[in-house]
Amino acid sequence: MSGETADRKGSAARFAAGVFVHACALVAVFGVGWFAHAFWGGEQKKAGRVDARIPSVAVDEVHAEIFNPPEEFIGHVEPVQEVDILPQIEGYLKAVRFAEGDLVKEGDLLFEIDDERYAADEGVAKAEVSATKSKVIQAEAAVERAERLLRRLQAADSRGITQTEMDAAETGLASDKAALVAAKAAVLQAEAKLASTAFNMKHTRIYAPISGRIGKSLRHAGDYVSPSKEALARIVQTDPVRVCFPITDRAYLAWGRSADAHGAKVGDTRRLRLRLADDSIYQANGDWEFSDNEMSASTATLIIRALFPNKGRVLVPNAYVTVLADEASPEPVPVVPNLAVAKSGQATGVWMVGEDDVVHFREIVPGSRANGKVRVMEGVKAGERIVVQGVHKLGEGMKVKIVPATDFN
Numbered sequence: 001m002s003g004e005t006a007d008r009k010g011s012a013a014r015f016a017a018g019v020f021v022h023a024c025a026l027v028a029v030f031g032v033g034w035f036a037h038a039f040w041g042g043e044q045k046k047a048g049r050v051d052a053r054i055p056s057v058a059v060d061e062v063h064a065e066i067f068n069p070p071e072e073f074i075g076h077v078e079p080v081q082e083v084d085i086l087p088q089i090e091g092y093l094k095a096v097r098f099a100e101g102d103l104v105k106e107g108d109l110l111f112e113i114d115d116e117r118y119a120a121d122e123g124v125a126k127a128e129v130s131a132t133k134s135k136v137i138q139a140e141a142a143v144e145r146a147e148r149l150l151r152r153l154q155a156a157d158s159r160g161i162t163q164t165e166m167d168a169a170e171t172g173l174a175s176d177k178a179a180l181v182a183a184k185a186a187v188l189q190a191e192a193k194l195a196s197t198a199f200n201m202k203h204t205r206i207y208a209p210i211s212g213r214i215g216k217s218l219r220h221a222g223d224y225v226s227p228s229k230e231a232l233a234r235i236v237q238t239d240p241v242r243v244c245f246p247i248t249d250r251a252y253l254a255w256g257r258s259a260d261a262h263g264a265k266v267g268d269t270r271r272l273r274l275r276l277a278d279d280s281i282y283q284a285n286g287d288w289e290f291s292d293n294e295m296s297a298s299t300a301t302l303i304i305r306a307l308f309p310n311k312g313r314v315l316v317p318n319a320y321v322t323v324l325a326d327e328a329s330p331e332p333v334p335v336v337p338n339l340a341v342a343k344s345g346q347a348t349g350v351w352m353v354g355e356d357d358v359v360h361f362r363e364i365v366p367g368s369r370a371n372g373k374v375r376v377m378e379g380v381k382a383g384e385r386i387v388v389q390g391v392h393k394l395g396e397g398m399k400v401k402i403v404p405a406t407d408f409n
Helices: 002-052 116-155 163-202 249-261
Strands: 056-061 063-065 071-079 082-085 091-096 109-113 205-207 212-214 233-236 241-248 270-275 287-291 301-308 320-327 333-337 342-344 347-353 359-363 365-370 373-378 385-389
Touching: 056 347, 116 163, 241 249, 241 320, 249 301, 270 287, 333 385, 342 359
Parallel strands: none
Antiparallel strands: 056 385, 063 333, 071 241, 071 320, 082 233, 091 109, 109 205, 212 233, 241 301, 270 320, 287 301, 333 373, 342 347, 347 359, 347 385, 365 373
16 A cells, blocks of 8 residues: 555656646746737837827929919999989979880980070060160261261361360260270170070989989979979989999908009909809999099098999899909919918918938918918929828927828828
8 A cells, every 4th residue: 555655646746847837838838929919019119109200291393383262342332423304494394204214315305494584584585685785886887977076077177076066976986985895895795685584494404313213203294394493303323333342451462462463553464254143243344433532541442443334124223242352373383282382489380301201391471271272372383292181290400200181091
């Protein structure tokens, strides 16, 4: 029994020793693997941290293209001419010679005032002119007789002519000349009266002073009218019409610089169009008329006036439209994406990419924006490389990793 027990104890000891050896071997293998992972994995992580410091960006060249987005302003349609029809004389309206809302032409007959009284006054004035002219003829004949008498007395022998007769002849001549002057003055007075009555007679018929659309008649046949009462009707010119719109002080300066660069007037460098209330574009462009001579102190805007043809009467005075103003003859200009424009302090600019893929911030003067693009007035030129995506990660003098824009995250 003691021998068997000893054999069992020996076997157990040998089994335990084998297990221990295998365990030590496993520990050794895992220890070597852990060390290798710690060493090589740490190096890889370290290398990854180094790569993470170089930002990935998308880069593109600055392109020169026609970039002419219109600026929009609220415009007010105004007639170039508008006139209230007022009577020049008083009297009863005899007839209205137009249909309300009609298009009338300059010189069309609009109203007639009863002319019976004015015709009678004109007839009396004509008669007075004739009467005063006949008196002038009589006075001229009297002067001629007095002159002949005085000449005979002066030519006769002084011994047969008394001084009293000579004085009477001279006095008579002077009196006849005075009568002639008075008769001529009476003619002038009568002719002036005739002119006054002719004026009144002429203005019994009222004509359109301009062409345009006439509104409703404010007086009708049988009404008593006078210059002191309200207008009879109103005519508004419809073709062409004027569109007035305010531009900002910034737009005014930009338009002026553009005109100076082309050696032209501002009006020659702008194309003016209209967008109507239904979002359609008006068929005709406008012509620059003039700008106000002072800027509004409250809004810092300047009123511009433009003329638009209006043969179809689409533009109605006092309506509002949207004015679209862009360059009349645009040229290719540097254009960059909106995403490429960044801020550095108070400056606006883009990140330039050098040949060594190092970026530097360059300030620009941005212009108009449209469709995700910005016109660059100053700062860059076509062909230069700029960062178009990833600008928020950049700093001055930083090296970047360039990736395609399609792969950019």
